[in-house]
Amino acid sequence: MINVILNGACGRLGTTFQKVAKETTDVNIVAGVDVNRTGISTGFPLYKNIKNVAVPADAVVDFSTPAALDYVLDFCVKNNTKLLVATTGHSEIQNEKIAAAAKKIAVFKTANLSHGVYVLSRLVALAASLLDGFDVNVTEIHHKKKLDAPSGTAKMLADVIKSSCVDENTPDVSINSIRGGTAVGKHEISFFGNYETLTLTHEACCKDVYAVGALRALRFLMTKKVGLFSSSDL
Ligand SMILES: NC(=O)c1ccc[n+]([C@@H]2O[C@H](COP(=O)([O-])OP(=O)(O)OC[C@H]3O[C@@H](n4cnc5c(N)ncnc54)[C@H](O)[C@@H]3O)[C@@H](O)[C@H]2O)c1
Structure with a gap:
């Protein structure tokens, strides 16, 4: 059993991770952390700051905000807990602090946990290596509550x-960033040449894809003691 502390437990991805984890037999959320405790029934103790968590765990899954990072890294290094930075x-x-922590504990970090986006990044690399002199644009579309723009995935691509x-x-x-409604996440990469355009597109249909990807990353992390890993290591 992989015992997990979920940071950002009451957010959109935190609640999606809770739902998907419940459907597994090998992942158990032993504690949650959220600065805005919503009072929803989580089935595990909920804290306002990870530094107060006293429950032993194998890994922390972070679906919160960058502002939480120092507390999360301190907690994981102090308790020798593996970390999934989502x-x-x-x-x-x-990012340098994350790399420094990964010299002491196992850390998995990716801007996008979807397997399809990993494959997209491989296809984009191939296209970029073949399409000399083309102009390139990344257009990303997300829901209007997303805090960062451009998306981490667009910057990675x-x-x-x-x-x-x-x-x-x-x-x-x-990079063009579009925000609206409840759009889950779409990335479109266009290579513009003379008389032709090649476009590669990925669209997440539902947030579950990220939670399922988090489970896959967690299982991989359990096999590691130290180091910084990403989707290309899976
Ligand atoms: N890696 C991926 O595949 C992937 C996919 C989707 C979203 N994300 C990222 O995950 C993060 C969360 O996304 P979301 O849509 O769930 O956002 P959200 O705003 O719905 O949820 C974030 C939650 O974190 C809580 N929070 C804020 N500061 C905190 C702190 N210091 N400690 C603990 N909790 C804190 C908030 O109260 C909120 O409940 C964002 O950075 C988003 O870009 C990553």
Whole structure:
């Protein structure tokens, strides 16, 4: 059994993770953390700050905000707990802190837990390596309550394009962010050439895809003692 502390337990992804975890036989949420405790019945103790959690666990799953990072890292390093960083929008300095913690504990970090987006990133790398001199645009669409823009996934895809390009002049990758309604998450990458355009698209149909991806990442993390891992390691 993988015993998990869920940070951001009352948010959109936190509640989705709760639902999906209940349907498994190998993942058990032993405590939740949320600054805005909503009073919903979670079936596990709910704390306002992870530093107050006294329940032993194998891993922390973080679906909260970048502001929680210092507390989460302190807790995991102090208690030798594995960490799945699913939150997006961290600064460069915060990413360095995550990498430093990963020298002491096992950390999995990805901006997108969907397997389809991982495959998309591989296809995008192939296209970027073959389409010399094309102009590239990433358009991402998310629900209007999403805090960060561009999305972590759009930034990750832009990095993949720049690092895969064989052209001496790495193209500027423009990113458009659209926010509206309850859209779960869509990423469209267009390569514009002379007289032709190639477009690759991924659309998440429901938030469960991220929770299922979190379960897959957790099971992988259990096999690791130390290090920083991402979707390409699965
Ligand atoms: N990696 C992925 O595949 C993936 C997919 C979707 C969303 N996300 C990211 O997950 C995060 C959460 O998304 P969401 O849509 O559930 O957001 P949300 O706003 O619905 O939920 C965030 C929750 O975190 C809580 N919170 C805020 N500060 C906290 C703190 N210091 N400690 C503990 N809890 C705190 C909030 O009260 C809220 O309940 C975002 O960063 C989002 O971009 C990642």
